[in-house]
Amino acid sequence: xxxxxxxxxxxxxxxxxxxxxxxxxxxxxxxxxxxxxxxxxxxxxxxxxxxxxxxxxxxxxxxxxxxxxxxxxxxxxxxxxxxxxxxxxxxxxxxxxxxxxxxxxxxxxxxxxxxxxxxxxxxxxxxxxxxxxxxxxxxxxxxxxxxxxxxxxxxxxxxxxxxxxxxxxxxxxxxxxxxxxxxxxxxxxxxxxxxxxxxxxxxxxxxxxxxxxxxxxxxxxxxxxxxxxxxxxxxxxxxxxxxxxxxxxxxxxxxxxxxxxxxxxxxxxxxxxxxxxxxxxxxxxxxxxxxxxxxxxxxxxxxxxxxxxxxxxxxxxxxxxxxxxxxxxxxxxxxxxxxxxxxxxxxxxxxxxxxxxxxxxxxxxxxxxxxxxxxxxxxxxxxxxxxxxxxxxxxxxxxxxxxxxxxxxxxxxxxxxxxxxxxxxxxxxxxxxxxxxxxxxxxxxxxxxxxxxxxx
Amino acid sequence: xxxxxxxxxxxxxxxxxxxxxxxxxxxxxxxxxxxxxxxxxxxxxxxxxxxxxxxxxxxxxxxxxxxxxxxxxxxxxxxxxxxxxxxxxxxxxxxxxxxxxxxxxxxxxxxxxxxxxxxxxxxxxxxxxxxxxxxxxxxxxxxxxxxxxxxxxxxxxxxxxxxxxxxxxxxxxxxxxxxxxxxxxxxxxxxxxxxxxxxxxxxxxxxxxxxxxxxxxxxxxxxxxxxxxxxxxxxxxxxxxxxxxxxxxxx
Ligand SMILES: Nc1ncnc2c1ncn2[C@@H]1O[C@H](COP(=O)(O)OP(=O)(O)O)[C@@H](O)[C@H]1O
Ligand SMILES: [Mg+2]
Numbered sequence: 001x002x003x004x005x006x007x008x009x010x011x012x013x014x015x016x017x018x019x020x021x022x023x024x025x026x027x028x029x030x031x032x033x034x035x036x037x038x039x040x041x042x043x044x045x046x047x048x049x050x051x052x053x054x055x056x057x058x059x060x061x062x063x064x065x066x067x068x069x070x071x072x073x074x075x076x077x078x079x080x081x082x083x084x085x086x087x088x089x090x091x092x093x094x095x096x097x098x099x100x101x102x103x104x105x106x107x108x109x110x111x112x113x114x115x116x117x118x119x120x121x122x123x124x125x126x127x128x129x130x131x132x133x134x135x136x137x138x139x140x141x142x143x144x145x146x147x148x149x150x151x152x153x154x155x156x157x158x159x160x161x162x163x164x165x166x167x168x169x170x171x172x173x174x175x176x177x178x179x180x181x182x183x184x185x186x187x188x189x190x191x192x193x194x195x196x197x198x199x200x201x202x203x204x205x206x207x208x209x210x211x212x213x214x215x216x217x218x219x220x221x222x223x224x225x226x227x228x229x230x231x232x233x234x235x236x237x238x239x240x241x242x243x244x245x246x247x248x249x250x251x252x253x254x255x256x257x258x259x260x261x262x263x264x265x266x267x268x269x270x271x272x273x274x275x276x277x278x279x280x281x282x283x284x285x286x287x288x289x290x291x292x293x294x295x296x297x298x299x300x301x302x303x304x305x306x307x308x309x310x311x312x313x314x315x316x317x318x319x320x321x322x323x324x325x326x327x328x329x330x331x332x333x334x335x336x337x338x339x340x341x342x343x344x345x346x347x348x349x350x351x352x353x354x355x356x357x358x359x360x361x362x363x364x365x366x367x368x369x370x371x372x373x374x375x376x377x378x379x380x381x382x383x384x385x386x387x388x389x390x391x392x393x394x395x396x397x398x399x400x401x402x403x404x405x406x407x408x409x410x411x412x413x414x415x416x417x418x419x420x421x422x423x424x425x426x427x428x429x430x431x432x433x434x435x436x437x438x439x440x441x442x443x444x445x446x447x448x449x450x451x452x453x454x455x456x
Numbered sequence: 457x458x459x460x461x462x463x464x465x466x467x468x469x470x471x472x473x474x475x476x477x478x479x480x481x482x483x484x485x486x487x488x489x490x491x492x493x494x495x496x497x498x499x500x501x502x503x504x505x506x507x508x509x510x511x512x513x514x515x516x517x518x519x520x521x522x523x524x525x526x527x528x529x530x531x532x533x534x535x536x537x538x539x540x541x542x543x544x545x546x547x548x549x550x551x552x553x554x555x556x557x558x559x560x561x562x563x564x565x566x567x568x569x570x571x572x573x574x575x576x577x578x579x580x581x582x583x584x585x586x587x588x589x590x591x592x593x594x595x596x597x598x599x600x601x602x603x604x605x606x607x608x609x610x611x612x613x614x615x616x617x618x619x620x621x622x623x624x625x626x627x628x629x630x631x632x633x634x635x636x637x638x639x640x641x642x643x644x645x646x647x648x649x650x651x652x653x654x655x656x657x658x659x660x661x662x663x664x665x666x667x668x669x670x671x672x673x674x675x676x677x678x679x680x681x682x683x684x685x686x687x688x689x690x691x692x693x694x695x696x697x698x699x700x701x702x703x704x705x706x707x
Contacts, residue, residue: 197569205568211547218526219538219542221530222526223555
């Protein structure tokens with residue numbers, strides 16, 4: 001069975017590797033080396049793992065713990081038993097999923113902040129058990145009562161069960177010399193399969209039930225939905241995904257130690273989902289990718305990467321509570337009438353211009369942009385100023401006040417950029433150039449939409 | 457069909473329900489009236505499993521249900537609407553109905569992942585059925601509108617459609633016409649009569665005595681958690697105790 005699966009998957013992986021090569025080269029030039037890309041993809045998986053529980057109305061922070069379980073299962077299997085990546089992945093996910101069942105049954109009765117605290121507790125317990133696993137294992141092995149149960153389990157983890165000291169998780173030092181099996185192609189294929197899974201889940205009976213539970217648990221129950229069952233299913237699925245990310249992580253880094261999977265990691269995972277948005281399964285994937293990439297992109301600001309990430313998160317929570325993907329949902333654009341719509345179009349334009357200017361300029365000395373620094377600084381200041389003005393004048397009922405200036409900025413921006421390109425001031429037409437154009441055009445469009453109808 | 461025996465529900469010191477006895481015969485439309493705070497919603501919550509009685513028994517078709525979870529009571533053929541509208545606001549009207557058909561469907565995640573032919577047939581059938589229901593309540597125009605963006609009347613109608621989607625034998629309506637105008641109220645009355653035509657038993661909480669008189673076979677009057685009177689709508693209307701309860705404590 002294993003061989004068959006292998007021979008089926010190998011050509012797909014080879015193809016993916018080939019297709020990825022030019023992309024990875026391109027990404028490396030902007031500071032996203034292959035290991036970074038791998039971390040981005042792993043974090044996208046982690047984002048999805050917490051999304052599965054949040055999507056079912058559960059504020060669980062247990063994912064870092066399940067990731068640790070996956071990582072240690074993967075590391076032990078490959079170092080002690082010479083397991084392949086596929087085997088490590090299978091068992092890592094299984095163990096995480098099986099442990100999730102007895103954890104979930106009592107814990108998922110709790111709600112909101114109480115659930116969060118309980119699951120943080122779970123993460124800490126996992127970390128402490130891993131830290132002291134070797135001494136605990138000896139205790140259990142030598143105990144009269146637990147010995148007969150512990151022995152066969154320990155046999156799976158270590159060759160010589162009767163040694164005086166057991167070396168399995170190696171405490172705070174962690175497991176070293178783990179073979180590096182994780183390839184970018186594996187992660188990409190895994191994520192693609194996962195995307196298909198999520199897409200289908202959303203359009204299935206189970207997916208609808210989970211969405212109903214998130215929105216109103218009690219009404220969902222009286223609609224005939226078995227709330228406890230679906231919550232546990234979502235929890236187990238999330239645990240298995242976190243386990244998979246852990247396995248990939250262990251088999252990519254050579255060394256793992258318990259402190260990498262502590263509370264910090266749990267909060268990071270939550271941040272991926274929040275940044276990307278929970279309205280849509282693409283959100284956590286996007287969130288995991290971007291939030292991992294940003295500190296790498298802002299190389300000059302690396303010392304402050306924590307601050308930068310914090311500021312970005314704060315801005316997203318305040319201005320885009322639905323996360324990045326809420327921009328893609330049609331209702332986000334439609335709700336709230338014409339001025340609200342105009343404001344959103346303008347916001348999108350400014351976000352585009354801002355992203356393309358602030359982020360890649362830093363990393364590539366303007367090579368992605370293809371134009372000079374000063375021009376965009378001035379352009380951005382104008383736009384940001386206008387945006388703030390729009391926000392704070394609160395002239396929602398009379399959009400005419402800001403529609404003309406917005407239109408002016410948009411049209412000037414578009415004309416200026418095309419002109420600059422024509423006279424050759426922009427040496428090559430890079431992606432950033434087009435994004436900037438689209439952004440400017442959206443700003444102008446926002447102005448036009450908000451222009452009072454009778455004057456149009 | 458539904459029998460309540462000495463059902464009580466205490467919130468701390470407050471007896472919201474006090475030894476309520478009630479019989480809802482199959483196929484009838486029964487009204488439940490009473491001043492605000494009388495315990496009508498609490499009673500409906502206890503019947504539908506969202507809340508549980510402190511003491512007493514509730515049986516549906518001779519099966520005790522007062523200890524069951526809400527989803528298991530729904531499985532026995534009961535559905536309800538809410539006084540304070542509780543739709544799934546992030547879903548469209550159509551999706552609200554699809555969710556409510558949960559127990560009519562059987563397809564699992566595996567069927568969906570493999571795109572099993574039966575899964576398609578079931579989805580199609582569910583959608584058709586949902587469309588028929590939306591049609592019946594005049595909601596076909598707004599099927600793709602998010603529930604939170606629907607007009608107030610449409611939200612109330614969608615609540616009824618959603619309850620019907622579970623294909624119930626017994627339906628509990630908690631003030632289905634609250635906030636509606638005379639024409640809309642009249643339409644709800646027609647809907648209730650249509651339910652009875654189809655053999656659905658109805659328990660309806662309502663303040664509009666004209667509607668009660670139009671649709672109900674019998675009425676229970678609840679006051680301070682106790683049954684004050686029972687009878688046909690004209691009987692109840694003339695009952696001096698009932699008149700006093702309503703006049704003494706304005707609704
Ligand atoms: N969850 C609760 N906790 C405490 N008291 C409640 C709760 N639900 C209802 N009550 C009280 O029970 C009484 C009956 O309320 P309710 O059933 O909503 O009345 P009605 O629907 O007839 O207007 C009220 O006094 C109300 O304050
Ligand atoms: Mg009420």
